[in-house]
Amino acid sequence: MRADSPLTDDKKRSSVPLDSVPPNYLEDASGLRGHADRVIIPSDESEVVAALREASAAAIPVTIAGAGTGVTGARVPFGGWVLSLEKLSHLEVHPGYAIAGPGVLLRDLHAAAQRSGQFYPPDPTETSASIGGTISTNASGSRSFRYGPTRRWVERLRVVLLDGRVMPVARGDAIDFDPGTIPLPDVTKNTAGYLLRPGMDWVDLFVGSEGTLGVVTEARLRLLPIPPAVLGGVIFFPSDEAAVDAVEVWRTTASPRMLEYFDALSLGLLRRRFPEIPTAARAAILLEQELQSDDDPELDAWLTRIEESEALADDSWVALTPRDRERFRHFRHSLPELVNDTVRQSGAMKMNTDYAVPLARNREMLAFYRQRLEAEFPGRYLIFGHIGDAHVHVNLFSDPANPGQATALLLELARQAVALGGTVSAEHGLGKRKAHLLKLQYAPEHLEAMKAVKRRFDPQEILGRGTLAL
Ligand SMILES: Cc1cc2nc3c(=O)[nH]c(=O)nc-3n(C[C@H](O)[C@H](O)[C@H](O)COP(=O)(O)OP(=O)(O)OC[C@H]3O[C@@H](n4cnc5c(N)ncnc54)[C@H](O)[C@@H]3O)c2cc1C
Incomplete structure (x- = not known):
């Protein structure tokens, strides 16, 4: 086992200056920053066992670290040890x-x-x-x-x-x-x-x-x-309504593996890198469909579906080659990067959501997002993401000097998602920054059931202290 500070007793451990822990172990992509006394980087499972036994015996908090790309502060330590699994990479x-x-x-x-x-x-x-x-x-x-x-x-x-x-x-x-x-x-x-x-x-x-x-x-x-062939496409629409209509039809009449949404403000940002986006486009759907071969009849079926929707069919991008599909994925992946560039350049603070609703409430939730965001943050937000699952991300550009307005709005949006039967976290988890949302979704007795599970495994509240606030 390698520790960045090879100390052997708790007294010494607690006297380690906080800045001796490399900063990358104290943060993740959420911007939250924590502190720790020590980083342990086990080389194998037996060293994980030894570290946990030692921490348990001394009641020292342990925060498990992956690669630090989390967006909720889950792996940000608030004291104790960081246990990084980076060497267990077989x-x-x-x-x-x-x-x-x-x-x-x-x-x-x-x-x-x-x-x-x-x-x-x-x-x-x-x-x-x-x-x-x-x-x-x-x-x-x-x-x-x-x-x-x-x-x-x-x-x-x-x-x-x-x-x-x-x-x-x-x-x-x-x-x-x-x-x-x-x-x-x-x-x-x-x-x-x-x-x-x-x-x-x-x-x-x-x-x-x-x-x-x-x-x-x-x-x-x-x-x-790997499927024999995959159809990829970025389908542009003249309006949000037309895009949502198409999703509702395609979700039930076809079996795509991907349906991703971009609103008009997302396309506005993407135009900086992709000026070829048609000027009439106000929304887009990225889709992928697995095929049995390059002449699978499903290919023609998709071209017909696109024609029959209100898409800007002639200006949309459709392709079968892996190279083009990569280009489309690059288009999708460019958006978070462009959002981060905007944040850096403008000095704004980014705040985002991870809420999902039942498929039947997708349209209603989108309309609510749009109405509330236009009222409070006109032009300073984007909506994009996994519309096939009724799970789109809202990104808000907030004034760092006044985060209260954005915080209140995100809470209101979370309440609405729950009111429509949805979840406050579809894919990111809640970690530390969003742990307060759990009680919007679950009643006290349900939270108590989760706490009972936590106590069974971790009666001293050592592991991931602060995460989920259980
Ligand atoms: C630009 C960007 C795009 C993203 N897109 C997506 C996306 O499309 N979908 C999505 O789901 N997420 C997305 N994320 C969030 C993030 O990538 C995921 O949450 C990812 O699963 C975190 O993995 P990590 O290794 O970085 O974990 P970390 O951030 O290091 O830790 C996350 C959690 O995992 C725990 N953990 C780590 N390793 C272990 C282990 N071995 N045993 C037990 N617990 C462990 C940590 O304690 C912590 O609670 C995105 C993040 C960024 C920055």
Whole structure:
């Protein structure tokens, strides 16, 4: 085990100057910054066991660190030790599955799977995330419209608990206590708090638990064969309504693996990098459809669907080549970068949402977003993301001197999502920055059920202290 400060007793440990911990272990992409006494970087599972036993014996808080791309402050430590899994990066690819250490980066898993003619369906935009982090947040991405979130692709886990026990768990292994059940929202993606539902297994419980129940030291992940062909397209529309109408039709009459939305303000920002975006476009949908071959009849069916919608069909981009598909994905991935550039240049503060609603309430939620954002932040927001799952992200550019207005509005939007039967977190988790939203979604008795699970694994509240505020 390597520690950045090789101290042996608690007295010395607590006297380590805070700035001896490298800053990258004290933050994530949320902008939250914490403090810690020590960073431990185990080389193998036995060193994870030793670290957790030592921390438990001395009641020292431990925050598990993945790659730090989280947007909720979940891996930001508020004291104690940081346990970074970066060296547990073994990766084996087999037909149908991969065995990955938690420190493997998502992009390395994607690349290794691709070399074997396979792919790993979860595709969060940020591919420098670690496998441990994506499991812990139950991350999802644009392909989740068809393939669901990370949870669906985890077959087995090895998890080290605070008392040093190593739990190898597989799909179908029943939980040996009654975790209770809570009413879950009727959405296709939900990662707010623990999943407590009838018939769940150990894998279900650990996935999405945001580093608060145990340390994932290995995962077996399901892979699929790469499809023979994929149609990609960026379809432009003259209005938001036309785009939403098309999504409602395409969601039920076709089986795309991706339906991603861009509003007019998103397109305005993207025009800086993609001036070829048609001037009449006020909304766009990025789509991908898997095909059996380059002349699969589904290809023509899509061209007809696009023609029959109110799309700007002649100005839209449709292609079959991997190169063009990459270009379209680059288009999608450019947006968060452009948002961050805008923040840097303008000095504004970015605040965003991760709410999802039942599919039938998609239009209603979008209309509410638009109405409230136009009233309070005209021209200073974007709406984009996973419209196929009724899960779009709102990004607000707020005045850093007066964050109160944006905070209040985001809370109002969260309340509306819950009122429509939705979730306050579809894919990012709640971490520390958004933990307060959990009580909007769940009644006190449901929060108590989650707390009881937490107490069972971590009675001293050592692991991920502050995350989920449980
Ligand atoms: C530009 C950008 C785009 C993004 N796009 C998406 C997206 O499309 N979809 C999406 O879902 N997310 C997205 N994210 C958020 C982020 O990438 C994910 O939440 C990701 O899963 C975090 O992984 P990480 O390795 O960086 O984890 P970290 O940020 O380091 O940690 C996240 C959580 O995982 C826990 N953890 C880490 N490793 C382990 C382990 N081995 N055992 C137990 N717990 C562990 C931590 O304690 C913490 O609670 C995006 C982020 C950015 C910056």
